[in-house]
Amino acid sequence: HKYVYDFAEGNKDLKDLLGGKGANLAEMTNLGLPVPPGFTITTEACKAYLATGSEPTGLAEQIAAHLEALEREMGRRLGDPQDPLLVSVRSGAKFSMPGMMETVLNVGLNDRSVVGLSAQAGGNDRFAWDSYRRLIQMFGKTVCDVPGEEFEHALDDVKRAKGTTNDLDLDADDLRGLVDAYKKIFSKHTGREFPQEPREQLDLAIRAVFESWNAERAVIYRRQERIPADLGTAVNVVAMVFGNLGADSGTGVAFTRDPASGAQGIYGDYLANAQGEDVVAGIRNTVPLQELERIDKKSYDELLDYMARLEGHYKDLCDIEFTIERGKLWMLQTRVGKRTAAAAFVIAGQLVDEGLIDLDEALHRVNGAQLAQLMFPRFKLDHEFQPVAKGIGASPGAAVGKVVFTSARAVELAAEGESVILVRRETNPDDLNGMIAAKGILTSRGGKTSHAAVVARGMGKTCVSGADELDINIPQRKFTVAGQTVTEGDVVSIDGTTGKVYLGEVPVMPSEVVQYFEGTLDPEQAGDALVQAVHRIMTHADARRRLAVRTNADTGADAARARRFGAQGIGLCRTEHMFLGDRRELVERLILAGTDAEREDALAALLPLQREDFIEIFREMDGLPVTVRLIDPPLHEFLPPLEQLAVNVAVAQERGEDVAKEEALLAAVRRMHEENPMLGLRGVRLGLVIPGLFAMQVRAIAEAAVAVTRSGGSACPEIMVPLVGAVQELETVRAEAEKIIAEVVGDSGVEVLIGTMIEVPRAALTAGQIAEAAQFFSFGTNDLTQMGWGFSRDDVEGAFFWRYLELGIFGISPFESIDREGVGRLVRIAAEEGRAARPGLKLGVCGEHGGDPESVHFFHEVGLDYVSCSPFRVPVARLEAGRAAI
Ligand code: PEP
Ligand code: MG
Structure with missing residues (x-):
């Protein structure tokens, strides 16, 4: 079994086996770029090691063979006392897990080779001893679990004795002394001497990298990022090159385009006379990459040339790590770089212009979550506003409000009409009411999957979590940050996209992308690269997609906005809102009616109001289908x-x-x-129990359609019966409705379809029968999820979902993204059996999942005709429907 690959043997498509770093090092090697020689130990070796607790047979020999080849190529032997080869041992999984796993540098140094290293470096003792002490420190910490602070303290002691705070002030003797101190720390904690044998150092370091796959932080990170737990990491053994050999050496990072805006240019940082970890640790300040032109023009030009080659080769934004060793440039890493949502669109558009990719590929490179981010309102920031803290952008949006520290106070102030920001160290289920009442949530602890973050995202509420600069004192109802004290009632502004926190009220405006969708920003004239890119990619998505996109809307205003956003009709008009407000009294009359006459009176009073509602909606949706759902919730809710x-x-x-x-x-x-109103007298049951209720609604719909059509418009109503579980329910409602429709429509030419929601599991399982009586199905995946899982949709998010997420029972709430295996299976069965019974049966979905990117792909796969979602998600659904089709 082949466990070890030379860099020259791999390529960028072998990420499963060689990890991202290894695969890309191989790719660069084969492109002829100056990559320090080395080899990669596969993820399979790691998996075998983790499964059995020991290296798989043959691994040691293969490492030996590749090491020998490396030594030949470098003309140096690992740990040779005269002229040592040193290597770095680096983790590299398939998916980047920044800083989560281990790396050991300078492997091969010992009491003897440190002298050889000094000679190699032109008699640079300081450098050699500094490298050695770094090895003991990294090796001790990562391989042998020696507490890192012990090394830090020893280093501080030496600096203090020298009267300095700067590492660079320590000379060779200081560092030699430090090596002694480090060795003592090492043996005190491990009960053995620091290993002098180079191959033993190497083997132990490789083992430590394998094991770091299961380090707690790596496990947590994977869970958060939904990276599978069984991939394992590859290990890269690379000849060391040094950026800390003097002023003609250095290290840096570079991006081929701006990962924030997508703009073309030179982006990156450089640090002279330093190693990579110094950059990460922020010990000294880096300079902008452009300065390298002045410092070392030859390396700079070479780097720019490689960057252009890499971009042309990967056909995407690349990020790069490099080191310059005494004027010689080395490429240490590259990968397709992470970017912001805006940059994703802009870069995809640019690459099309440059002829590197086609529009299908551009569509593939962006996604609905990014588009959604670009649609959140944003702060209108000018220099006046500087953030006082930065946490994690846990749930996007821009929220402004008065600070409160308890849930109760949030509820109180919100009831008075105030906008509030709920500030907590972290939230727990008791805070739910406060979170609902607040405009935004700000916590000083917790990451992207903390209770606050998960619940806020579920509610679509702005949240910044883990802003640890905030010192929060709940009993005193205040927090301090950046030397300022903020007390209850003070106004703050939080940005759930960037995680930034501002004191005072930052003005808010709609994003450019929303202005474009609204039609107030012309992409041709905007001169705005982002808007132009969005326009172009959306146009392509529309051309590609098979799924139509409708909207859930029950007012004329929502319908109009959704239409501007590209909706091709209404997939769900919930009529119950038409029973609220000043119509409540009529509903009361209906419920309290003691006689048929009283009830008919109440219904007769509701009829014209409903008719007006529908006329408005049909007008806005002129020529497009409008699915009107008969009343669903239990009447006592009114x-x-x-x-x-x-x-x-x-x-x-x-x-x-x-x-x-x-x-x-x-x-x-x-x-x-009712004890369980959600499972009680609602939907079709209500229609069967309260005489005349559905009939009134059907009449209002039909009359509205006729009125609109007679006045020159075109209304295409589709009447939808909710909560059907058995075909007989639908048949009963339909018989009555058809009579009314025939009577109202007459020869107006209006055509009214009658169909049903599929939102009760039994309906999905008897879809073949139900299809006989239905002209269309619309999947109500909210109720289907509720009844499929037996989770109350109104209670679970705060009550226990956080725990389910923590345990990995699901990675995302099934109310947010369709549970393909369970609830999705019900959808698939109903779609297949419905169409078998009635070929061409129109199928749609109108639950919240209709606007969820992942779910849209699923609905495309099962062959639905359309998805329907809230107006703001219409563009997201259009984009994802296009992506699903390519
Ligand atoms: C559904 O259940 O998915 C649905 C769209 O209906 P509602 O959310 O109104 O229950
Ligand atoms: Mg429902």
């Missing part, structure tokens, strides 16, 4: 809550007021009270 009503009645009685009406209402509420 009545006051039981407790409150009971108290009111008691108080009024006490005062001797006339409470006959309230008492009747109270009795009705009592009568209708």
Whole structure:
């Protein structure tokens, strides 16, 4: 079994086997770029080691053979006392896990080869001893678990004795002394001497890198980033090159384009006379990469040439790590670089212009989550506003409000109409009400999967988590940051995209991308690279996609906006909102009706109001289909809550007021009270129980359609029956509806379809029967998820989902992204059996999943005709539907 690959043997497509770093080092080697020679030990060797606790058979021999070849190539032997070869041992998994796993540099140094290294470096003793002490420190910490602070303290002691705080002030003798101190620390903690044998150093370092795959921070990181736990890491053994050999040496990072904006140019940082870890540790300040031109023009020109070659080769933004050793440039790493959402679009557009990729590939390079980010309102920032802290952008958006420190206070102030930002160290389920009431959530602890972050994202609420510069004092209702104290009621602004926190009110504006979708920003004239790129890619997505995109809207205004955003109709108009506000009284009359006449009266009063609602919507959606769902939620939701009503009645009685009406209402509420209203009298059940209710709605829809059509418009209503579980329910409603429609429509030419939601598992499983009575299906994946999992959709997010996420039972809430295996299977069965019974049956989805990127791909796969989502997600769904089709 081949466990070790020379760099010349690999290529960029072998990431599974060689990890990202190894595969890309191989690619650069084969491109002829100056990569220090080395070899990669495969992820398979790692997996075998982790499974058995020992190196797989043959690995040691293969390492020996590749090491020998490396020594031949370099003309030096590992750890040779006269002229030593030194190597670095670097982790490199398939997916980048920055800083999560281990690296050991300078392997091959010992008490004897340190002298040879000095000679190699032109008699530079200081450099040699500094390299040696770095090896003992890194090796001790990562391979042998020696507490890192011990080394730090010893280094501080030497600096203090020397009266300096700068490492560079230490001379060779100081560093030699430090090596002695480090060796003592090493043996105290490990019970053995620091290993002098180079091959033993190498083997132990390789083993430590294997084991670092399961280090706690790596495990947590993988869970957060949803990287599979069983991939293992590769190990790269690379000949050392040194950036710390003097002023003609140095190290740096470079991007082939600006990863923040996508703009072309030279982006990066350089640090002279330093090693890579100094850059990361921020010990000294780097200079902009452009300065390298002045410092070392030859290396600079060479680097620019390599960067251009890499970009042309990878056809994408690359990031690069390099080192210059005494005027000689070495490429230490490259990869397709991470970028912001804006840069992703801009770069994809540029690469098309440059002829490097086609539009399909450009579409593939961006995604809906990025587009969604570009659509959040943003702060209008000018120099006046400087952030006082930076946490993790846990849930995007720009929120401004008064600071509160408790959930109760958040609820209180929000009830008074104030915008509030709930500030907590971290949130827990008890904070849920406060989080709901707040405009934004700010915590000083926790990452992207903390309770606050998960719940906030679930609610679509802006959240900055882990802003650890904030010193929060809950009992005193204040926090301090950057020397300032913020108390309850002070205004702060938080940016859930960047994680930045501002004191005071930062003005908010719609993003350019939203202005473009709204039609107020012309992409041709905007001169804005981002808007132009978005326009171009969206146009291509529309040309490519097979799924239509509709919207969930129940007002004319929402319908109009969604149409501007590209909606091709309404997939769900929830009629229940039409029963709220000042119409509540009519609903009360309906519920309290003692006689048929009273009920018909109430319905007759609702009819014209409903008709007007539908006319408005049909007008806005002129010529496009509009799915109107008959009333769904239990009627008592339109009545006051039981407790409150009971108290009111008691108080009024006490005062001797006339409470006959309230008492009747109270009795009705009592009568209708259900322990589990979500599983109770709602949807089609309501229509079957309350005579005339659905009939009134059907009539209003049909009359509105006729009115719009007669006035020159074109209305295409689709009446949808909710919560059907059995075909007989639908048949009963349909028979009545068809009669009314025939009567109203007459010869107007209006065509009304009648279909059903598939949102009860039984409906999905009997879809073949239901299709006989339905002209279309629309999957209500909210209820289908609720009833499929048995999770109350109104309660779970705060109550226990965080724990489920923590345990990895699911990686994302099934209410947010479709559970392909379970709920998705119900969708698939219903789609197949429905179409088998009625070929060409129109299929759509109108649950929240209709606007979720991952789910859109699933709905494309199962062959739905359209997805429907809230207006703001329409562009996201268009983009993802296009991506699903390529
Ligand atoms: C659904 O259940 O997915 C649905 C769209 O209906 P509602 O969310 O109104 O229950
Ligand atoms: Mg539903």
